[in-house]
Amino acid sequence: MIKVNEYFEGNVKSLGLNNSQGNYTVGVLLKGTYEFSTSTKEWMTLTSGNWDLELPGEEKKSYAIWESCEIPSGIVFKVYVNEDSSYLCRYE
Template identity: 45%
Template sequence: MISTNEYFDGNVKSLGYKSANGNSTVGVMEAGEYEFGTSTHETMIVVEGEMTVKLPNTTDWKTYKAGEAYEIDANQKFQVKVTEQTAYLCQYK
């Protein structure tokens, strides 16, 4: 079954699904700054556009472009900045 998710007053929207690899979401972020929290390990893959990310326990921001990925452990918070609509795939473990 496909689930729908909407965050930050509709500025981040995703569709959740389950595949042979586990649970995933595919979505789009509007330009803006966001803080997310995790409940499981996440691998975030940028599909189109780019994300500038401040990962947990770091002080530096790093930009990830289409085709690049980053990982966040469970029970962490991380910050994301996008300057244009950006598509992503998030895989959960």
């Protein structure tokens, strides 16, 4: 089953899949700043576009295309989307 998610008045959308390799979402984000919370550990990978991520207690960091960021469970973090972007997210 494919799970459809929509956030921030439709500016962030994703499709979710859970299979034998794990739990994943692929999605798109329109330019803007978004704050997300986590309930599990995640790995976010930028697949196109340009963004910066800011984890609690850390400075904002830019990521290259296909670069991943490990995001701990139980935090709130910010994504600064500098141009419309796409991503892959794996959940643990």
